[in-house]
Amino acid sequence: MTVTVFVTVAVHAGCELEFEAAVKSVLIPTRSQAGFVKSGFYRDIAVRGTFVLYEVWDSEADLQRHLQSAGMSSYLQACETLVRHKAVYLTQNAEQLATAA
DSSP states (O other): OOOOEEEEEEOOOOOOHHHHHHHHHHHHHTHHHTTTTEEEEEEEETTTTEEEEEEEEHHHHHHHHHHTTEEEHHHHHHHTEEEEEEEEEEEEEHHHHHHHO
């Protein structure tokens, strides 16, 4: 069953463009990784400096391999000074869970 990770991020004022560039630089290589299904990257139109990202993976093991990749390590390090707050949610589709039961 696929897993989806949702991340909400609030960046420091003035860091929006730098954060967007960092995310976009990691999204391209991520799309070619084993187990990757799809992703999305959104800017909150009501709260400046707030972003929402999601990634869908074939399995939690695929997601874990992605998180331990060199590209993710570089991305996370680059974002340390940009991010003011983040929340991460690891989920499974509740509709799929209901039909599997």
